[in-house]
Amino acid sequence: MHLLVLNVLREKMMKTMMMMVMMAMMMGVAMGDIVDKTCKQTPDYSLCLSLLRSDPRSSSADTVGLGLILVDKIKALGTETLGQINMAYKTKPMLKKPLDECNLRYKTIVDVDVHTAIIAIKGNPKFAEGAIVDAGVEASVCEGGFPKGQSPITGLTQKMNKICDVTRAIVRMLL
Template sequence: MKMMKVMMLIVMMMMVSEGSIIEPTCKETPDFSLCVSLLNSDPRGSSADTSGLALILIDKIKGLATKTLNEINGLYKKRPELKRALDECSRRYKTILNADVPEAIEAISKGVPKFGEDGVIDAGVEASVCQGGFNGRSPLTSLTKSMQKISNVTRAIVRMLL
């Protein structure tokens, strides 16, 4: 067990010495484990700067929004009684994909992180509004909570650029 801890420490030190800023950056977010997991799952993470990490997480927001929108589309057939709430969620997740994500990517890429933060915050708000439309019985709860968590982590990293 002690040897395992030593090995983990060596690996972590090697990562830091190779220039990875994932762990120190993720320590400044509200969910260290989620942050590290998301950034380590992308090959760009190990060599990215803070802006690059933010862009990776914005890509994760985009991927989750796409997945959620696909789930919504499937639910129309399975749960027609939820049409009104699903319509609202569909609009919300299309906003994430068509407005929030592009705004955030453009802002971070152009060095204007404040507008990137706005897009990231809005993604979390859109997910929250979607969730609320089901009056406590949402079939999308795990996806909307994931969007809120990823948005919060991303926002913390974008704020480091301000």
């Protein structure tokens, strides 16, 4: 009799565990659908998927969360670009003036635009859109300050503009 009760309990536990696993899998698929559906509404579907899927937070994020993840990506790229600017001071001293301008502009992106976007996404997304647009403008103005073909950060600037375009599209979904 005791063995029979144990077998019944074991069977019920197995069924419960199977249900929990299936529910977890369905939640993961549903959240993946949010990323996919959201990225389809941006100007660069592949970039959007790549950026969001590289962050584990995206698996449980809503649209606000996805926007915040992308703002974090802008901050990370801005910080990386500042590092490249600092290295370029040593390797390209003749570009000091445009590098100084870029240093200022990328600090604005990292310290002001990102901060503003984070607060606004959580509150009034209209202001987040302005901050994201400004980040792209700051990067473009930086790039335009170099003599033609001499910018050591062209690739990073182009990437910043693309990420800003994707982020802006997601922020607009919040309006």
